[in-house]
Amino acid sequence: MFLVSLIPIRSGTPGSGPERSDAARNRELLLCAARQLIEECGADALTMDKLAERAGVGKGTVFRRFGSRAGLMMTLLSDSEAEFQGRFMFGPPPLGPGAPPLERLIAFGAGRIGYVLEYGDLARAAEHSVYNRFEVPAAVLWHRHIEHLLREAGLDADPWLMAMSLSATLDPERLLHAVRVQGVSPERLVESWRQLVTRVVRPAE
Amino acid sequence: MFLVSLIPIRSGTPGSGPERSDAARNRELLLCAARQLIEECGADALTMDKLAERAGVGKGTVFRRFGSRAGLMMTLLSDSEAEFQGRFMFGPPPLGPGAPPLERLIAFGAGRIGYVLEYGDLARAAEHSVYNRFEVPAAVLWHRHIEHLLREAGLDADPWLMAMSLSATLDPERLLHAVRVQGVSPERLVESWRQLVTRVVRPAE
DNA sequence: ATACTAAACGGACTACGGTCCGGATAATAT
DNA sequence: ATATTATCCGGACCGTAGTCCGTTTAGTAT
Numbered sequence: 001m002f003l004v005s006l007i008p009i010r011s012g013t014p015g016s017g018p019e020r021s022d023a024a025r026n027r028e029l030l031l032c033a034a035r036q037l038i039e040e041c042g043a044d045a046l047t048m049d050k051l052a053e054r055a056g057v058g059k060g061t062v063f064r065r066f067g068s069r070a071g072l073m074m075t076l077l078s079d080s081e082a083e084f085q086g087r088f089m090f091g092p093p094p095l096g097p098g099a100p101p102l103e104r105l106i107a108f109g110a111g112r113i114g115y116v117l118e119y120g121d122l123a124r125a126a127e128h129s130v131y132n133r134f135e136v137p138a139a140v141l142w143h144r145h146i147e148h149l150l151r152e153a154g155l156d157a158d159p160w161l162m163a164m165s166l167s168a169t170l171d172p173e174r175l176l177h178a179v180r181v182q183g184v185s186p187e188r189l190v191e192s193w194r195q196l197v198t199r200v201v202r203p204a205e
Numbered sequence: 206m207f208l209v210s211l212i213p214i215r216s217g218t219p220g221s222g223p224e225r226s227d228a229a230r231n232r233e234l235l236l237c238a239a240r241q242l243i244e245e246c247g248a249d250a251l252t253m254d255k256l257a258e259r260a261g262v263g264k265g266t267v268f269r270r271f272g273s274r275a276g277l278m279m280t281l282l283s284d285s286e287a288e289f290q291g292r293f294m295f296g297p298p299p300l301g302p303g304a305p306p307l308e309r310l311i312a313f314g315a316g317r318i319g320y321v322l323e324y325g326d327l328a329r330a331a332e333h334s335v336y337n338r339f340e341v342p343a344a345v346l347w348h349r350h351i352e353h354l355l356r357e358a359g360l361d362a363d364p365w366l367m368a369m370s371l372s373a374t375l376d377p378e379r380l381l382h383a384v385r386v387q388g389v390s391p392e393r394l395v396e397s398w399r400q401l402v403t404r405v406v407r408p409a410e
Numbered sequence: 411a412t413a414c415t416a417a418a419c420g421g422a423c424t425a426c427g428g429t430c431c432g433g434a435t436a437a438t439a440t
Numbered sequence: 441a442t443a444t445t446a447t448c449c450g451g452a453c454c455g456t457a458g459t460c461c462g463t464t465t466a467g468t469a470t
Binding site: 411412413414415416417418419420421422423424425426427428429430431432433434435436437438439440 | 445446454468
Binding site for chain 1: 338339340362363366370373374376378379382389393394401404405
């Protein structure tokens, strides 16, 4: 039912045809330089100018390749993102199919919390697109997954909006703020998520 | 217990002493010009340069007065914000004290949704501070209010984190996106909020 | 009135994301 | 090898938020 491409992340294809050799070389140079810079100073300190300079290419090339800073971050995340998507869509239970929907919901939140805490700044930067951070393909997929599980669990309320509320809880910016500024432990986040979805799924009366 | 100042919004006081007459005059000029520009082109199109030019002051003056673009937006919102705060803290039930906590929670969400839909772009821009959008005084106050009501309702789970999840649901950016891009009706939002808090408050077993 | 000072002023300056377009170049056809 | 062309490249350029600092001015003391 939900056969979305496993790799909906932009892989840096400005045109539709095959990639020219210099373009491919520059893409590798850029990704490599980006990872270096992030290693050295953190994702937040990565600027497109510095990236272009480090990679030894012009600034225009950076933007042609990745469209925007958020696009670059998404590309950097695409591997781990695809891996996570594979796990919750096709992997073993309780995250993957096979377990009861509530179990899967709980596991999804826990997985997502772990993911966000691991790739925090990157995930945050990837959503920092000026327009439509809710229509990033990955975000849409999570939303649909949650909605699907809510329906399977027999939710007797608006599943689309309820999935929106639950997605909001898993928003990287909020999670990172809770952990890094407020000092909330990841375990506490996971437990609260469990409490939340358990209550949401239970019938109203 | 929660006696927070009713006006925690920054009112544009760079120093701590009284305001010099030229400073007061310029603040009025700026607020007036800002409202004009927003009326004409919308809040999103308001730039600090245009504002300075329209008000006939230097750009530095704008930033000394309001600190940042977000600070300006907060100042513009402060009246309606204070009014809303007054309603849910001291006003008549079900929003104000007197009604059962669940009723108050439902009313709070409904009120907040209405508020966001009315002052949408402004509220969004006010939270667009680069750092710490969760520590804006008004946001902290809402969070504490929700947490307080959850405790009063006898929630047997982590009230602080649960309040965070519920706050996330009421995030202006998300609400506006749902209404303006996805075409969700305000009534549907309110109903979903009611379903959500009703389930959250109910005991686990 | 004059001198003094703390505060406010203004606009040049920086940093950054993003755009544009004339020139270079890789792939392909001949 | 040469010509052709679609693609890519580079970096000058733009708009915007925010900073800095030399200059001006409002309030006050004398």
